[in-house]
Amino acid sequence: xxxxxxxxxxxxxxxxxxxxxxxxxxxxxxxxILGIEKLDTQLTIGNNLASxxxxxxxxxxVADVFFPETTLNRIALIAPxxxxxxxxxxxxxxxxxxxxxxxxTGIVTCDNPKCxxxxxxxxxxxxxxxxxxxxxxxxxxxxxxxxxxxxVL
Amino acid sequence: MFRVDENCNFALLYxxxxxxxxxxxxxxxxxxxxxxxxxxxxxxxxxxHPNHKILDGKVVATLFFEPSTRTxxxxxTAVNRLGGRVIGFSDASTTSxxxxxxxxxxxxxxxxxxxxxxxxxxxxxAARYATEVTDVPIINAGDGANQHPSQTMLDLYSIYKTQGRxxxxxxxxxxxxxxxxxxxxxxxxxxxxxxxxxFVACDELKMPVEYKIFCDENxxxxxxxxxxxxxxxxxxxxxxxxxxxxxxxxxxxEYEKVKNLYNLHNSMLDGSRDNLKILHPLPRVNEIALDVxxxxxxxxxxxxxxxxxxxxxxxxxxxxxxxxxxxxxxK
Ligand SMILES: [Zn+2]
Numbered sequence: 001x002x003x004x005x006x007x008x009x010x011x012x013x014x015x016x017x018x019x020x021x022x023x024x025x026x027x028x029x030x031x032x033i034l035g036i037e038k039l040d041t042q043l044t045i046g047n048n049l050a051s052x053x054x055x056x057x058x059x060x061x062v063a064d065v066f067f068p069e070t071t072l073n074r075i076a077l078i079a080p081x082x083x084x085x086x087x088x089x090x091x092x093x094x095x096x097x098x099x100x101x102x103x104x105t106g107i108v109t110c111d112n113p114k115c116x117x118x119x120x121x122x123x124x125x126x127x128x129x130x131x132x133x134x135x136x137x138x139x140x141x142x143x144x145x146x147x148x149x150x151x152v153l
Numbered sequence: 154m155f156r157v158d159e160n161c162n163f164a165l166l167y168x169x170x171x172x173x174x175x176x177x178x179x180x181x182x183x184x185x186x187x188x189x190x191x192x193x194x195x196x197x198x199x200x201x202h203p204n205h206k207i208l209d210g211k212v213v214a215t216l217f218f219e220p221s222t223r224t225x226x227x228x229x230t231a232v233n234r235l236g237g238r239v240i241g242f243s244d245a246s247t248t249s250x251x252x253x254x255x256x257x258x259x260x261x262x263x264x265x266x267x268x269x270x271x272x273x274x275x276x277x278x279a280a281r282y283a284t285e286v287t288d289v290p291i292i293n294a295g296d297g298a299n300q301h302p303s304q305t306m307l308d309l310y311s312i313y314k315t316q317g318r319x320x321x322x323x324x325x326x327x328x329x330x331x332x333x334x335x336x337x338x339x340x341x342x343x344x345x346x347x348x349x350x351x352f353v354a355c356d357e358l359k360m361p362v363e364y365k366i367f368c369d370e371n372x373x374x375x376x377x378x379x380x381x382x383x384x385x386x387x388x389x390x391x392x393x394x395x396x397x398x399x400x401x402x403x404x405x406x407e408y409e410k411v412k413n414l415y416n417l418h419n420s421m422l423d424g425s426r427d428n429l430k431i432l433h434p435l436p437r438v439n440e441i442a443l444d445v446x447x448x449x450x451x452x453x454x455x456x457x458x459x460x461x462x463x464x465x466x467x468x469x470x471x472x473x474x475x476x477x478x479x480x481x482x483x484k
Contacts, residue, residue, distance in 0.1 A: 114297050116278035120256050140278025141299055144363070 016041075016063040018085040019072065019098075024048050026078040027058030029152050033074050033107055034060070034067070041065055054081065074107060076100040077134065077147055102128050104136060109151045115141040126150075176471045177284045177291040181302040181338050186345035188470075189309060190319075195466035195476040196310045196459070203462070207474055208237030214267040215241035216259070217294070219275040223435065223457075224294050224303070228271050231464040240267065245275075257286045264289040269471050290471040298334055303467055304434060305338040307460035312391055314459065315430040315452060319346040325385055327353040328395035328415045328440055330360040335434045336395060340364055343373075350375040351385055355411040357402060381415050387424045392417070394433045394440055394453075419444040432456050 022030050027047045036043060042063035051057035072084050076098040086094035106123040117124045117140055125139035134147035178184070184192070199205075213232045217225050220243055229239050256279060263270060264287040272280055273294040280293035280300070295301040313319050324343065326336045330352050340350065341364075350368065352360045352375060359377060368375050378385055386392065397415055402408035416439060417431065433441060433453040445451050469476050 112277060114275070114277050116256070116274075116276045116282045116296075119276050120282065122257070122282065138278065140281050141297075142277070 012090075013061055013063055013087045014090055016061065016087050017065055017067055017072075018062075018087060018092075019060040019075070019082055020057070020085060021051065021054070021081045021083045022058040022060065022075070022079045023054060023081060024056040024058050027060075030058070030075045030079050030082070031060065032153070033078070034071065036060070036062060036065075039065065070101065073098050073101050074104070077104055077107065077136070077150065078152055080134070080147075100128055100131065100134065103139075104128065107153055108136065108145075109153060110138045110141060110143060111145055111149075111151060112138065112141050112143040115143065117141075174284045174288060174290060176473060177280075177293075178302050178467060178471060179280045179284060179291065179293045179296075180300045181305040181342045183302070184342075189306075189342065189345070191477075192306060192463070192466045192470065193310050193313050195469065196306070196462040197314070198476060198479075199462040199465040200459075203234050203465070204236075205234070205479070206236035207469070207479065208232060208235040208472070211237040211268045211472065212266060213237050213239050213269045213271060213468070214263050215239055215243075215294075216263060216270060216272040217241065217243045218245040218256075218279070219273050219295070220244045221273055221295060224273060227457075227460045228292075228294060228303070228464050228468075231461055231468055234461070235465060235468065237268075237468075241271075256282065260287050269468065271468075292467060292471055298332065301334055301338060303460065303464050304335050305342050306463040306467060307456065308335065308339050308393075308432060308434075309342055310459045310463045311430070311432055311452060311456040316390055316428060319343070321347050321349075322390045323349050323351070323388055324391045324393060325351040325353060325389040326360075326393045326395070327381060327417075328397050329358045329401060330354040330395070331358040332398075332401055333395045336360075336393060337364055339393065340373075341367065344371045348373060351378060351389065352376070353378045353381050353385060353415065355379060355397075355407070355414065357404075357407055357411075358397065381417075381421075383421065383424055386421055386429075387426070390426060390428055390430075392425075392429060392431045394431060394437070396436075396438055396440055416440050416442060417445055418442045419448055422448060422450055425450065 024047055031045060044061040047058040048056045049059060075082055077100060082098045084096050084098060085092045104126045108124055108126055110117045110124055115138060126136035127139060129135050129137045129144065135144055136150060137144045215225055215228055225243055232239050260283045267289060269290050271292045271294050272283060274296050277297035277299040279296045280291055283291045293300055293302055316322060330336055394417060397412060399408050429450050430452040431450055435453060435457055
């Protein structure tokens with residue numbers, strides 16, 4: 001694939017959001033977390049695309065939708081390398097990496113079977129207690145887990 | 154697009170701090186150094202004046218989703234001595250939670266009736282969650298293996314009372330340091346007071362690494378031992394004994410090997426410091442021999458009684474009752 005064609009793949013959107021450099025293994029988890037399966041706008045999902053940095057990558061292109069930053073940052077736990085491109089009138093007007101928030105709500109299940117969150121209809125909540133490696137702690141029972149072992153909904 | 158926005162705004166609403174329920178007590182780490190010291194003074198006051206009518210007209214719920222007679226009686230006595238009334242249950246099998254009612258619904262229902270909820274639950278994080286569904290203050294009386302702050306307060310009060318201070322003490326913890334939540338909470342609460350810890354346990358039950366990291370981060374000195382030796386006992390101010398339980402062991406042979414290594418006998422106290430006091434969260438089995446009971450250094454029964462005064466102080470804190478004002482009006 002030529003460089004020009006690659007650029008086109010990212011930019012061939014009049015208006016919308018492109019989320020690039022998602023690790024292939026978590027692409028569909030990212031789709032889930034963003035909740036975009038319910039959208040009725042034009043949507044392109046690509047996976048196992050060549051990536052200079054990571055071997056293969058996934059990409060999500062959503063036409064005419066501009067997500068709040070907090071929504072996009074929700075995928076940072078599983079896809080810390082993801083990059084968000086905001087497209088307006090075929091131009092990339094903004095490009096930024098996702099940023100892991102301090103608190104993660106409703107994405108990860110607690111691995112402690114005796115945790116209240118696994119026994120009550122409620123949202124989970126985790127605090128990011130370390131960023132290198134990423135470690136999160138359950139707000140309720142206090143159990144900690146590293147992000148690679150975290151069970152994402 | 155709107156659906157996505159709605160979803161995430163919903164998440165956003167719940168991600169930050171809850172506007173709740175400042176006077177609840179879920180974990181000992183909710184309490185600052187100053188507040189710990191103030192509560193200890195209040196406990197001392199209640200020890201000298203245990204009966205007050207300051208909860209006149211108040212109703213307190215004791216919700217024990219998991220039975221714990223010792224803790225429940227202590228809390229209920231505290232409420233009664235303060236002139237309040239108690240409703241509640243002592244066993245989840247008698248409540249609607251066995252019919253599938255959520256904790257949230259039970260807490261909301263009880264909140265209609267009472268000024269304070271004291272709850273014990275078998276699930277970890279239950280008390281924290283309860284504070285998020287009600288405006289009624291919650292006191293956590295134990296949530297699974299997680300937190301039991303009133304136990305920690307009575308431990309702190311026992312140390313304070315017997316040593317005259319909390320600062321710069323040699324504290325030795327013996328037995329099950331892996332699963333023992335009382336030793337974990339006490340360790341964390343002592344971070345303000347420059348303790349020197351000795352951890353005495355077999356390999357299978359030694360202090361978890363996260364608590365050793367906690368010590369390192371807070372500049373707390375600690376040494377680990379597998380031998381419960383005279384050297385350790387003789388350089389200790391507070392000897393905190395815990396029970397080594399068979400069910401904690403994956404290898405039963407290992408249990409048989411270590412089960413008697415961490416038992417305390419009176420003769421082992423011969424060279425100990427004059428100010429040494431022996432604590433134990435109770436119930437004990439055989440980790441403290443009966444011949445220790447008559448030694449004036451044995452403190453575990455008084456320690457349990459101190460729980461009453463510590464809990465009186467915690468109840469007043471939860472209800473916003475200023476015990477220092479009480480003192481002034483008494484004079
Ligand atoms: Zn949990």
